[in-house]
Amino acid sequence: MTALGTALRVEALAWRRSTVQRLSTALVLVLVPLAAVGLTALARSGTVVGAGAAKLEPYATGDLATTQLAAAGQILSVSMLIAVGFALAATFGQPLADGRAGACFGLATPRPTIAAARCLVVLGRALACVVPALGITAALAAVTSSGLGPEAWAAAGRGLAAGMLGAGLGVPFAAVATATRSPLATVGALIGVVALTQMVVLVGGGSWFPYAVPSLWTGMGGAEAAAGIGPAGLLLTAAVAPVGIAVVTRQWHRLTDV
């Protein structure tokens, strides 16, 4: 077995047993479908008035199942970023903070390979959550609406891609955790990036800013903003994960004073 194969097997077992993984998986699988269906129901109930009603207006009209699945995609695009960012803050930051990362030195499985495997396992597990989260939403949509038409399936497909892109955007936080050697500082950076994304979108630069692309593409900023997301913006966003893995692998190759 190759070193990467060994590292993937070991990291997958550790991640499968981890409390962070169990909690985040349950939250994604339960909260995303409930939020998507609940949000749409709330928008169409007529009980929300004022500023809240204006915010919910995009969900108040149109095909019910399509709206529910589009909402799920929007929520996934952000929640997967946060889930992967938190997970990598924990799995990279905590062992560096408490010295456990020192045990990864002097192994036949090189530590850059372990770092890459850790990223891939967390990312893979996150992607494996996107599919059932959308599947549960689709099942709920099928039950609560008159069925899933082509538009609904298209919304589900876009949600799937947006969830995957959002998960990939979390990968650079492994590098942040390695640089700061602190899970809390990494979570701070994650919050900072989310806030920065809001500002970039406000000034109109969202279509090129990877951290804004998935949510804008799923319609969070309206139909016009979604139409403004082109292949180049999507490719740039998709490139963030491999670049992040390359950076963290390099960091772990040079790691010292652990």
Place this chain on the structure above:
Amino acid sequence: MSALPLHQAGHRFGDRDALTGLSFAAAHGEVVAMVGLNGAGKTTALRVLTGRLRPDRGTARVLGEDPATMRPTTARRFGHVVGAALVSGDLTVVENLRSAASLHGLPRADVEHASADVVHRLDLDAWADAPARTLSAGNAQRLGIACAVAHSPSALVLDEPTSALDPRGVVLVRELVRSLADDGAAVLVSSHHLDEVARVADRVVVVHGGRVVGELAPGDEMERRFFAMVLAADAEADA
């Protein structure tokens, strides 16, 4: 050739000298114990020797290679526990051992047998399926050592390997260390327990002020001879 040589290692943390030209070596078949007061530089030296810290000056070698960049084929014959061990609290004792053996490069077909063997040698059978985080400090320390030796290393570095152990655990680790050395491994241990190192070590080096200030022959009145050596080193430094 020494399996674990450290030559003229020097390192500063900020304005504090941690290592000031520390040199020693452990040869194959030999247990070398490093003793010293808190802050003497023992753990820093072990971190250099395990590749976790690149010294400002001097060289470290593990089985002939720089520990910070050693090849997997060389690392396959190396084991260490310095501070936290290669243990995940979420995994069971056996899962941790299998993972450690795999990461140390043991072929997959041998992992099962090697894990079972070391569980038995360190008397962890009763906790084999227990999550590591539920173990007592002593059992956790034994697990950490087990993870470092599951692949039968030719060079082994252990920092305070008996600090949390009960008398039975101390005997088990002593027997393990001795048997690895008898099989040809070079073993370096650091310890505060002079009586314990006297029982297991072939040589005892005294570290003080970031350097080796002498060697103690295992035997009577080690404590008195240790303090005499440390005080003499202090007097020499003050002169």
